[in-house]
Amino acid sequence: EKAVLVGPEVEQQDWNCLRMVYQLTGSATLQLQRRLEGESFDHMLWSAHSPSDSWLVASIDLQNSTEPYKIVIEGRPGSAEGSSVSIFEISISDKYCIECDFEESHLCGYTNQWNSNVNWYVGRGDPNSHTHSDEPGNYMYVDSVHTKTLKEVAKLVSPMTMVPLSGCLSFQYQQDHVDGHLFSVYSRDRAGQYQELWRADQPENNQVDWGTETEVVFEVSFNSPKGGRVFLDDISFSPEFCSEETEPTFDPKVADCDFERGFCRYTQRAADAALWRRVSVQPNIYRTGDHTTGTGSFLLANSGFTMQSGYVSRLYGPPLPGNQKYCLRFFYSLRGFSKTGQALAVYLYDTAGPKQDEIWAQSEKTRDAWIQTELSIQSQKTTQVVFVSTCKSFWTCGYVGLDDITVSLGDCELQLGPPSHPSHCNFETGLCGYTQDKHGDEADWVLAKGPTPTSYTGPIGDHTTGVGHYLHIEASQMFAGHRARLVSSVLRGSKGPQCLQFFYHMYGSGTGTLSVLLSSDLEEEDRVLWVHSGEQGISWVRASVSYQYDHSHQIVFEALRGPSLRSDIAIDDIIFQKGPCKDSDRPASGDLNNIE
Known part of the structure; x- marks a missing residue:
């Protein structure tokens, strides 16, 4: 059994945020979907299946769309006795979900990371609040007088972003007794990994570039009995970067290639055995075709392409700027290798010097099938991904296929694949x-x-x-x-x-x-x-x-x-x-x- 609510048509030229206050009990589940005119399936935006004793706030980013659509809410009570789905409030506003002025009781989905010794609190009526209204507005604050012990940390956590974001994060803040505390802003991914975005004593850097789902954490740590106070208000986000100096110029998609129209930005060097060849294979019962369509093109390294008894053939990718984490995905296929240890390996080459590090080597038994590999890579310096196929002897070598290379920002483990859905x-x-x-x-x-x-x-x-x-x-x-x-x-x-x-x-x-x-x-x-x-x-x-x-x-x-x-x-x-x-x-x- 299920109950379905269909909202009015939404015409959305700008980024919007949908917020919903809800509660689930027992085995109930709740889903939000987007319904586009002319499509057979609804697209999943968000789902919940964990019961709660209190009201919860869901924050869902709605990317700007050129086509109108409707929001569909689907609730299922489940089979357990006493299960229920309750919705208290639904709102759509023209802003990003991480933005907040703290005027609403749900605080835009911001929460305290529980600490029995210190927490952020809602303040009101302070003339220094930056919210523009006729009445004094709300703000968040943390005060050392509420701490029970020293070296305590108060964390205010934003709702999890649902889609990749790049731009400038802005907020208003005030401090007193700055020597008694440290005020910092971090991003935190689903794996719990932190990355510092900004510090009050080093305020020049507050641009963000998140390729995966991320939370923003406003953190105050006290190191003195008179640690003072920190006030926070009017968190906003802009897709425009904070300054031209901080705006990234690299699009990782330049490293994508399915080899249907050539080598893209991948190259071979004359000094190497340039044995990576682009091939097309007709459907047949002897040889595997490409991965993209089964009838297209892919790269092949083969000892039959040279008169020598062996070879080392390298394929160089485009440069990847440093100080960024990337996810490299590719498909490979082997056939005929009696020893597979060096059939295919992936290296990171330092573009400024001779340094090269092997980050992956094929170790499976020879299989004439396309196998996907995912590698998370990061370097402080500009690097190149290099695919290396090595054949020591003609008699022990076979074919190495390579296809559908993609590079994206972020850790591979944190990037969700397509949803499991009929569409x-x-x-x-x-x-x-x-x-x-x-x-x-x-x-x-x-x-x-x-x-x-x-x-x-x-x-x-x-x-x-x-x-x-x-x-x-x-x-x-x-x-x-x-x-x-x-x-x-x-x-x-x-x-x-x-x-x-x-x-x-x-x-x-x-x-x-x-x-x-x-x-x-x-x-x-x-x-x-x-x-x-x-x-x-x-x-x-x-x-x-x-x-x-x-x-x-x-x-x-x-x-x-x-x-x-x-x-x-x-x-x-x-x-x-x-x-x-x-x-x-x-x-x-x-x-x-x-x-x-």
Whole structure:
């Protein structure tokens, strides 16, 4: 059971903050979603599932949007007796959620980090309050007279930011007896790691650049019985940086590359064995295609590209400015290496000197599958990421593939991936709301990880990371002609086109048919949107399906078992998007390998 509230249409040109005062008891859950006109799915903004004895404040940043939308609030009481969902207040204001003048009783979601010896308090009526109103306004303050022991720390913590922020953080403050305390401002990520943003005795630096979800912590530490007081008011944020000197000029996306249109900003040097080649592989049963689409381009290092018995080939990325933490992600694939220790390694090169540090080396057994790797990197100096493939002997080497390199700000462990939701499902946390059709088929789709049980059919890993989950039909437990149907939740109709993208794997001499169908109560039979039959190669291949339907409907993935056991069919990474599909996903042209 669930209860749904749909808000009025919001036209939002600027950044907004939604605040909600709520309470959950028992097993109840609460979700906030954004509903865009013309899209089949709502987009998750926030969720809560922990019970509380008191009212709580949720603060959700709403990024500026060029299209109007509605806020959808969905509450589920759960199965436990006495469970309930209560909402006391909902407001949307044209500011960032970390901004606050402390005039509201909920204090904009700011909280004290509990300390029985010292805390921040709400003050009112002081003529030095900076809030502009006819009446004296509220402010926050901390006073050493309330401390029970020395060396105590009072922390005022902002709500967690929901999206990356870059700009200038401003606030009004006053101090007395400055020698008796230290006033600082920190950022704190979900892992509890602190980074100093500003200190009262060094006030020249207060710009912020957060790539992950972050809290702001206003901290006062006392070191004297007469530590004095600190007053705080009017916290504000601007996307404009505090000064031109502090504004960053580096966009980490310049280091992204899927190699579909060349090497991007990655280079090789004449002094090295320039053996990284850009190749395109047609769908086949012998060689894995690229990771991006299954039919596109990727980089390949291969001993067959040189007449020498061995090689060391380096691929240099663009310079990354120092004093910043980055998350490097890439996919690699190995085949034929009898010794994998030096098949692929990643180094950080100091651009100002000869220093180089190995930060990762491939140690898995040889697998002809695309495996995702994530590396958090940080250096005080400007560095380059260098991918190095080493082959000591022609007889022990094979192929090294590299694809889909991305670089983003922040720690990899703190960056959340796409939500597990019917509109973006990689099956890592279950079926995302998809269900098995118990009446229209003879078998079920099976959640799997790693290779399927039968040889020479099915994938050896998922598409998302190479070591995650996917759905497949297990032909050894079906009869020829049996079907398995996976059904989406009910989708809203749309007057405009929709794009469905997914990856499929159809490898095996007896492979049957995979179909995508549209099911509606208004039509007697399912409408065929896409269909493929027979063996399609050993790679995961991307399918893009554009369709339009005005009424409520469901999408069905139907797999038909072929004549033999080698008939496994798999799907992964399902995505629904508004608008027609932009990618044609045409197979690469030419011979088995097109090499640049």
